[in-house]
Amino acid sequence: MTRSVIDHGPAAAPAGDGAASQTDEASAQGAAKAGRGGSAPRPAVTQLRVTAEDRRVAWLATAAVGLSLVDAAIPTPLPGVKPGLANIVTLVVLARYGWGTAVWVSALRVLAGSLLLGYFLAPGFFLSLTGTTLSLVTLGLARHLPGRWFGPVSLSILAAFAHIGGQLLLARAWLIPHDGVFLLTPVFAAAALVFGTINGLIAAKLLVEPAPTEAA
Amino acid sequence: MAKIEISPPPSGSAAPRPAAIRDWLRLVRPGDWLVVLGGLAAVGASFPLFWQGGLADRAIIRQEGKVFAEVDLKARRQVEVAGPLGTTLIAVEPGRVRVVSDPGPRQYCVRQGWLMRPGQIAICAPNRVSVQIAGRTRVYDSISY
Structure with missing residues (x-):
């Protein structure tokens, strides 16, 4: 750091x-x-x-990791379709503390989440990393949209689309080198839209409340 | 810290449900609606785009390599195709087609079951009959085994 x-x-x-x-x-x-x-x-x-900033990043990353675990516990009909609850934390962090902190929290979440769930350096880890990287890049660009018109819901949906886009491209390039992977695109895109909207709404709800005072 | 509160705060109004929905809708900004609509359009467009060839609307039945019949996959009907071993029975239903019975020894084409996607093909080689679903676009130029 x-x-x-x-x-x-x-x-x-x-x-x-x-x-x-x-x-x-x-x-x-x-x-x-x-x-x-x-x-x-x-x-x-x-x-x-250890600065107050470090502590804050650690706490937020902990919250994100916790939500990743909840995510993993929710059964899904199709592997790869996940609510992505941890993105709520990313969105809140982005709005409150800026893009740099959001990158830190996301990176720690991917690392610690993969260690806890046992897929560190497995294909799932790289899928997660690619998706997170692309959605962070998208968030970095999208947060410059006029805030009066575009709120957390927009950011969440765009990030969700970037996330599945990155994952599908990596899967096509590396894991399943066949265009058949893209048959899943409509399903993933629909899931991204639904969960992106829900996560964005929850993040917007959290952002309406005043920022919590630092306990540490 | 980041406490997740999914239930809306108690507003204390007589009709809680519409108020709750209004609370959520207040969080959506005008541009957000555009993004949601754009997302819906993208998802809608992705279905025909990625599920290539569109819907299964026609089946081509071949015998000895020549087109025996082209059937519309709209009505329910059965087609009998005569080959060197006997008769291959093909069932057509809305959106799908299958080989019901075939005199061939290994019954591969029968076991393949329903064909539903453009480009899918069932070949009853001993009786020299094949049935293939044609879409708007051809998924494969050729298949070699």
């Missing part, structure tokens, strides 16, 4: 490394003169500073 500050050494002052080492040498001049080997080596402590 770029947000985390990684500090080496105990004297991790924001003043800067050069200034810190100078004062160190000045105070411990006697010991240093006796020989470098004699002085205590600097303990290499790596401090990961």
Whole structure:
């Protein structure tokens, strides 16, 4: 994460490394003169500073992973047709905290969700990754639509279409290299429209409420 | 944190159902309706586009490679085709066709069951009879086994 500050050494002052080492040498001049080997080596402590932003991303990703598990538990008539409830979280995050946070939350959700459900690096993982990537790209473009006219419902539907589009293209290119895959397109598109609308409505509902105050 | 509240907030009105629906509809912005309509159109268009050839509307029955009959898949009827081994009986129903009986030894074409999609074919090779569904477009130029 770029947000985390990684500090080496105990004297991790924001003043800067050069200034810190100078004062160190000045105070411990006697010991240093006796020989470098004699002085205590600097303990290499790596401090990961967890920012409030990190905590928020982690919490939101947890919510998304939880919804992915609920998603997986819902029986579907056709493999690949899923409600995609975790996208509700993505939509809310996109509206409240911006696209970058939405990417973080989605990436963590795909990773952790696949680990928990046991399909990490299996075909399903790459399908999920491709779909999520394409829908995030679509969301990144679609969020510039005028907000007065296009709300979360629009974003959700567009993202859902991008999601199945990406998955079908990957499936055609890699898993089932035959045009027969596209026979499923109408079914998937219909599912994307229905679930995209429902998820968008739920996200819009959540966004009407005031933003929760950070507990952490 | 992100609590999912699916039920609408209690509005306390006498008629809760229309109020609830209105609550949801208020969340849909004008452009959203356009996107929904566009999505519906796309889904509608995808059915004939991807389910290539459209509906099964005609079947071609061949004997010895020559067209024996072209039947409309609208009415219910039966077609008897005479071949070197005997008579192959073909049943036609709205939107589908099948070989009911065939004198061939292995009955492959009978076991294939109903043919419903354009391009599907049942071949009774011993009796030199085939029945194929023709669509608006040809799915395959040729099939080789």
